[in-house]
Amino acid sequence: MKPIEALLAVLREERVTKVFxxxxxxxxxxxxxxxxxxxxxxxxxxxxxxxxxxxxxYARATGRPAFISLHIAAGLANGLIGLLNAGRSRTPLVVTAGQQDRRHLIQDPMLSGDLIGLARAAVKQTFDVQHAHDLPLLLRRAFAAAVAPPAGPVLLSIPMDLLAEDVDVDLPTRTTFAPLGAAGGVAEAARMLLDAANPAIVAGDGVGREGATAELIAVAEALGATVFHQPMHDAVDFPYAHPLHAGPLPPVNAAVNKALTGHDVVFIAGAHAFNPHHYTPVSPIPESTAVIQLDSDHAEPGRNFGVALGLVGGIKATLGLLADAIGGPAPRAAERVEASAARHRTRVAEHDAAARAVYGPAPFDPFAAVHAIVAGLPEDVVVIDEAITSGVLFRKVMSFDRPGGLVHTVGGGLGWGVGAAIGTAMGTDRPVVALLGDGCTMFGLQGLWSAAREQAPVTFLVMNNGEYRTLKDTLDSWHSRATVTGNYPGLDLTPSRLDFTKAAEFFGVPSVRPTDLAHLTEIVAKSTQSAGPLLVDIPITGHPSHA
Structure with missing residues (x-):
C-alpha cells in the first residue's frame, strides 16, 4: 500500500466522508x-x-473528529484562530498541513515554515511526519489523540513529496476504545450532596458533549438542587425550561461567587471552571462552600480552586451511578423544587415583559429583535450563537431544551459563526440558524461563499448595530473617559451602517431586511423550512450615547 493509499484507508476507517x-x-x-x-x-x-x-x-454535529487540509505555513496561520476556538470548545479535529518538498527545505523555499512551532500553542498535540512508513501509524495516533479527554485539535505536518513516494507501507489496525467508566468516590459524593442544606449544580459543557443531560436531570431532581449553566456555555447541558434551571453563571469570578453564596455544597459537572472574562480579585467559590467536581479530564478537578472531592471518569456513567446512589428524593427536595420553580416562572415572565416593552420600529431594540426571532423559530432548531451582546439577551428569552440545540464557542476568536453554521447543517437534519453580530460576520464573511456553493440550509441573522457594543459596555463598567465623553475610538463600524444584503449578493446568498418585528418573525419561520441559505440583515439600535 502506497502512502497516499494508506492515508485514504485510514480516513475511511475513521468514518471520514468530508475533507474541509x-x-x-x-x-x-x-x-x-x-x-x-x-x-x-x-x-x-x-x-x-x-x-x-x-x-x-460538523464535528460537533456528528460527534466524530473532522478532517482538515490546510496549505503550508500561511494557510495554517490563517486557520489558527479556528484551532484556538476548537481547543477551548473541546472539538476533536485532525488537521494536516502540507509542507514543502523535503529535498529543498534546507534552501528555505518560498511558503515553507516551522509548521510544528506555529501550531504548538493552538493544538493539543503535533506530529511531524518525516518518513512514509510512519504516516499510517501517526494518523492513527492523531485520531485517537483528538478524542481523548480533553478532546481537541491535533496537527500533522506532511511534506508533499512524502505522499507521492512509490514505496509500500503497512496499515496498522484501528484501535477501538471502550467508553470511560464511572469515577471512583461516587458513594462519598452522594453522601455529601444528601447531607447538604442547600445544594447547587453547575452544568458544564462536558455534560452536553457526552450526552449526559438526562442523567444530570435525575441527579438534580433527586436533590432538588438549583442548576446553573457554566459561564458562556457552548451547548445545552440542562434544559432551560426545567424548573430547577437558574440560568448561566456570569463569566466573572465575583459574580459567580455571589450566585453561589448560600449554597453549602456545589457539584460542578464537566465544566472548565470557570472561564472568567474580566478579572476580579475574588475566588468564584464562597469560603463556606464545599465543592465536588466531576470531569473526564484528570487535570480539571482542583485546577482553579480547591475541591472537597474530585471525581475523574466518564461523565455520563458517573452521573448515572450518582443518581442511583442518591436514590429517592433527598430531605426537603420537594420544597426546594417548588421554590426554584417559582423563581424560574418569575424570571421568565420578567424577561418576556421586558422584551415586549421595547417593541418598536426599525432600528429595533436588540431585546425586542431577539424576542421576535425566538417567536419564529421551530422547536427542533439548532442555534449557532456568535452575537456577543445580542446573544446574552437571546438566552434570556430562548428556551434551549433539546440536546444539541445550541452551538457556541468560548474560544473568543471572531468569525467562527458563519462557517460553524454551514458545517453544522452538513452534519444534522435539524434546521440551523446562526445568530451573528455584525463585527463577527465581518471576520467570517468569506464563509458565505461556501454557503452558496454548498447550498447550505442556514438562516444567517446579522444583528447590525454598526459598532463593537460589548467593548463600549465594558468601558462603561470601568467609568472611563469614553463613558464621560461619548467618544469610543476604534469601536464604530461607521460612518454608514454596513449593508450586509450587498455582501450576501456578492457571494450569491439571497438576503432580506425586515420592515418590522412581525416581518422578522415571519422571515425566520419561513426561512427555517428552506432548502438553501438566507441572510437577514437586522438593523438594531446601538450603544446609548453618554455624551
Missing part, C-alpha cells in the same frame, strides 16, 4: 488522489478561518 480545506501546491498529491475517491468529498472554503469553523460545526 483550502488547497495549495503542497496538497496537490492529496487532491489528485481524491479524483478517484468519490466516497470522500472535498468541502472547499476560500479562507481558512471559514474552513476550520465549518469543520468545527
Amino acid at each position: 480545506g483550502n488547497p495549495g501546491t503542497s496538497e496537490l498529491p492529496f487532491l489528485d488522489a481524491l479524483v478517484d475517491t468519490p466516497d470522500i468529498e472535498y468541502v472547499m472554503g476560500v479562507h481558512e478561518c471559514a474552513v476550520v469553523a465549518m469543520a468545527d460545526g
Whole structure:
C-alpha cells in the first residue's frame, strides 16, 4: 500500500466522508488522489478561518473528529484562530498541513515554515511526519489523540513529496476504545450532596458533549438542587425550561461567587471552571462552600480552586451511578423544587415583559429583535450563537431544551459563526440558524461563499448595530473617559451602517431586511423550512450615547 493509499484507508476507517480545506501546491498529491475517491468529498472554503469553523460545526454535529487540509505555513496561520476556538470548545479535529518538498527545505523555499512551532500553542498535540512508513501509524495516533479527554485539535505536518513516494507501507489496525467508566468516590459524593442544606449544580459543557443531560436531570431532581449553566456555555447541558434551571453563571469570578453564596455544597459537572472574562480579585467559590467536581479530564478537578472531592471518569456513567446512589428524593427536595420553580416562572415572565416593552420600529431594540426571532423559530432548531451582546439577551428569552440545540464557542476568536453554521447543517437534519453580530460576520464573511456553493440550509441573522457594543459596555463598567465623553475610538463600524444584503449578493446568498418585528418573525419561520441559505440583515439600535 502506497502512502497516499494508506492515508485514504485510514480516513475511511475513521468514518471520514468530508475533507474541509483550502488547497495549495503542497496538497496537490492529496487532491489528485481524491479524483478517484468519490466516497470522500472535498468541502472547499476560500479562507481558512471559514474552513476550520465549518469543520468545527460538523464535528460537533456528528460527534466524530473532522478532517482538515490546510496549505503550508500561511494557510495554517490563517486557520489558527479556528484551532484556538476548537481547543477551548473541546472539538476533536485532525488537521494536516502540507509542507514543502523535503529535498529543498534546507534552501528555505518560498511558503515553507516551522509548521510544528506555529501550531504548538493552538493544538493539543503535533506530529511531524518525516518518513512514509510512519504516516499510517501517526494518523492513527492523531485520531485517537483528538478524542481523548480533553478532546481537541491535533496537527500533522506532511511534506508533499512524502505522499507521492512509490514505496509500500503497512496499515496498522484501528484501535477501538471502550467508553470511560464511572469515577471512583461516587458513594462519598452522594453522601455529601444528601447531607447538604442547600445544594447547587453547575452544568458544564462536558455534560452536553457526552450526552449526559438526562442523567444530570435525575441527579438534580433527586436533590432538588438549583442548576446553573457554566459561564458562556457552548451547548445545552440542562434544559432551560426545567424548573430547577437558574440560568448561566456570569463569566466573572465575583459574580459567580455571589450566585453561589448560600449554597453549602456545589457539584460542578464537566465544566472548565470557570472561564472568567474580566478579572476580579475574588475566588468564584464562597469560603463556606464545599465543592465536588466531576470531569473526564484528570487535570480539571482542583485546577482553579480547591475541591472537597474530585471525581475523574466518564461523565455520563458517573452521573448515572450518582443518581442511583442518591436514590429517592433527598430531605426537603420537594420544597426546594417548588421554590426554584417559582423563581424560574418569575424570571421568565420578567424577561418576556421586558422584551415586549421595547417593541418598536426599525432600528429595533436588540431585546425586542431577539424576542421576535425566538417567536419564529421551530422547536427542533439548532442555534449557532456568535452575537456577543445580542446573544446574552437571546438566552434570556430562548428556551434551549433539546440536546444539541445550541452551538457556541468560548474560544473568543471572531468569525467562527458563519462557517460553524454551514458545517453544522452538513452534519444534522435539524434546521440551523446562526445568530451573528455584525463585527463577527465581518471576520467570517468569506464563509458565505461556501454557503452558496454548498447550498447550505442556514438562516444567517446579522444583528447590525454598526459598532463593537460589548467593548463600549465594558468601558462603561470601568467609568472611563469614553463613558464621560461619548467618544469610543476604534469601536464604530461607521460612518454608514454596513449593508450586509450587498455582501450576501456578492457571494450569491439571497438576503432580506425586515420592515418590522412581525416581518422578522415571519422571515425566520419561513426561512427555517428552506432548502438553501438566507441572510437577514437586522438593523438594531446601538450603544446609548453618554455624551
